[in-house]
Amino acid sequence: MVGKMQAGTGCFSMPFDVPPYRLSGAVYGVLLNHRSALAALGDAAARPPHGAPPVAPVLYIKPRNTLGLSGTVVRIPAGTPELEVGACLGMVIGRTACRVSEPRALDCVAGYLIVADVSVPHSDYYRPSIRFKARDGYCPLGPAVTARAAVANPDALTLRTYVDGALAQTASTADLIRPAGRLLADITEFMTLAPGDVLAMGAAAPAPRVRSGQTVTVDIDGLGRLSIPFMDDAA
Amino acid sequence: MMRARVAYAGAIHDAAPAREGRPGHEDVRLADGRVVTEDAVVWLPPFEPGTVIALGLNYADHAKELAFKAQDEPLVFLKGPGTLLGHRGVTRRPSGVKFMHYECELAVVIGRPARQVARSQALGHVAGYCIANDYAVRDYLENWYRPNLRVKNRDGGTVLGPWFVDAADVADPANLGLRTFVNGNLTQTGNTRDLIFDVPYLIEYLSAFMTLSPGDVILTGTPEGVVNVVPGDVVACEIDGLGRLVNTIAADDEFGR
Numbered sequence: 001m002v003g004k005m006q007a008g009t010g011c012f013s014m015p016f017d018v019p020p021y022r023l024s025g026a027v028y029g030v031l032l033n034h035r036s037a038l039a040a041l042g043d044a045a046a047r048p049p050h051g052a053p054p055v056a057p058v059l060y061i062k063p064r065n066t067l068g069l070s071g072t073v074v075r076i077p078a079g080t081p082e083l084e085v086g087a088c089l090g091m092v093i094g095r096t097a098c099r100v101s102e103p104r105a106l107d108c109v110a111g112y113l114i115v116a117d118v119s120v121p122h123s124d125y126y127r128p129s130i131r132f133k134a135r136d137g138y139c140p141l142g143p144a145v146t147a148r149a150a151v152a153n154p155d156a157l158t159l160r161t162y163v164d165g166a167l168a169q170t171a172s173t174a175d176l177i178r179p180a181g182r183l184l185a186d187i188t189e190f191m192t193l194a195p196g197d198v199l200a201m202g203a204a205a206p207a208p209r210v211r212s213g214q215t216v217t218v219d220i221d222g223l224g225r226l227s228i229p230f231m232d233d234a235a
Numbered sequence: 236m237m238r239a240r241v242a243y244a245g246a247i248h249d250a251a252p253a254r255e256g257r258p259g260h261e262d263v264r265l266a267d268g269r270v271v272t273e274d275a276v277v278w279l280p281p282f283e284p285g286t287v288i289a290l291g292l293n294y295a296d297h298a299k300e301l302a303f304k305a306q307d308e309p310l311v312f313l314k315g316p317g318t319l320l321g322h323r324g325v326t327r328r329p330s331g332v333k334f335m336h337y338e339c340e341l342a343v344v345i346g347r348p349a350r351q352v353a354r355s356q357a358l359g360h361v362a363g364y365c366i367a368n369d370y371a372v373r374d375y376l377e378n379w380y381r382p383n384l385r386v387k388n389r390d391g392g393t394v395l396g397p398w399f400v401d402a403a404d405v406a407d408p409a410n411l412g413l414r415t416f417v418n419g420n421l422t423q424t425g426n427t428r429d430l431i432f433d434v435p436y437l438i439e440y441l442s443a444f445m446t447l448s449p450g451d452v453i454l455t456g457t458p459e460g461v462v463n464v465v466p467g468d469v470v471a472c473e474i475d476g477l478g479r480l481v482n483t484i485a486a487d488d489e490f491g492r
Contacts, residue, residue: 024316025285026315026316026317028315028384031379031380032379049378050378050379051378052377052378054377054379055377056375056377056383056385058377058379058380058383059380059383059384059385059388060313060380060384061313061314061315061384061388063286063288063313063445064285064286064448065286065445065446065447065448066445077444098390125379125380126378126379126380126381127310127380127381127382128380129308129311130311130312130313130445131443131444131445134313134444134445135444135445136350136444136445136446190329190384190385190388190389190390191315191317191318191384191385191388191389191390192317192390193317194316194317197315197317
């Protein structure tokens with residue numbers, strides 16, 4: 001796959017052979033949507049400062065400076081020994097999605113891609129600083145959009161994450177608390193998604209950790225493989 | 236210079252105030268020479284926004300109002316493109332909610348890429364300013380990745396405009412009065428001199444970890460004086476030298492709900 005990305009500039013291009021032909025640059029993600037991620041919090045989810053487990057989808061935004069293509073180096077800031085990589089299935093919106101019903105929700109999807117949500121590890125889920133998730137290049141995605149018609153069931157895909165070739169995590173979209181259609185219905189009740197927007201459906205816990213010099217690869221059944229080299233900021 | 240983007244007679248136009256220096260008279264002169272009244276055009280956000288960055292609790296008085304302690308790092312959150320709305324737009328208040336409020340804020344628009352920019356150089360990366368009204372529906376607040384998008388990233392919940400004002404025309408962004416009127420009654424006042432983290436600091440802070448690009452916009456937070464608004468209310472946010480941003484609250488039935 002050929003693609004161009006200049007880190008941090010928001011200039012982004014990726015070859016598509018399916019609609020919408022280009023991404024809008026808006027990438028939304030859902031946290032704690034994989035059963036393992038919520039389970040990892042245990043009783044803490046109901047204690048202060050949270051008080052109760054989440055009711056609505058726990059959403060966040062990966063801004064345009066975070067977008068990167070397969071193979072683009074991700075930088076580890078000084079003083080941070082490791083980063084986390086959350087492998088997610090990403091839905092690419094194909095037509096405006098506003099107040100969609102769960103049974104019809106997937107009609108709004110153009111296709112799917114792999115999204116790697118890179119984070120500086122943090123324990124605060126109450127109001128974490130965006131500097132943990134919004135750094136330049138911290139949202140590699142690709143390698144291309146696979147048309148919706150080519151994916152029989154987005155709620156039964158296996159995601160595999162490798163660190164330097166060794167399998168570090170296996171997860172399945174069958175274990176998402178809100179599957180694809182339900183997520184789109186609940187989110188578009190209050191916020192419209194536009195063609196080219198990406199929704200990352202949530203990563204499993206614990207997320208694999210990676211150090212400088214290592215390369216992470218993520219593959220999802222039928223969607224190809226995303227490769228992410230990590231280097232120290234100074235290197 | 237003050238510029239707007241408006242839709243009129245089948246096209247989108249750049250527009251300027253028809254009568255400079257006449258606050259309250261927002262008639263516009265289109266680039267092609269036509270002069271039209273402000274209610275004859277559809278006002279769009281006055282520039283093409285990139286990443287929308289917003290600040291929580293960046294005025295000491297507002298932080299106190301919401302019972303927050305002072306922070307050592309700015310409370311930053313992000314917004315998506317779907318939430319943006321122009322001047323004279325309509326924002327839905329969902330039925331059954333108890334507390335929906337406006338937030339009048341100075342919006343800072345980036346003009347030159349900013350990466351690891353020092354505070355002393357920061358204002359050189361600013362293209363200009365506009366008014367933002369950053370609505371919140373507090374009933375939906377949950378204690379996960381606050382403020383959650385259901386509170387702060389709702390369709391039509393982030394109003395920008397009416398004008399984009401060149402940085403060169405804003406003598407001191409650190410001394411601008413802000414006022415909000417609900418149905419003509421003054422409900423909120425403040426001044427950007429009371430920002431906890433000022434504009435140069437915010438650009439230094441953000442650009443240390445994320446590259447800011449032209450069109451990215453920073454909504455710098457709101458002072459105290461946020462009150463509940465209900466369908467039919469007309470909310471007008473003013474900032475010295477930037478104009479007056481008007482917005483109307485509507486009920487579910489107007490949206491076919």
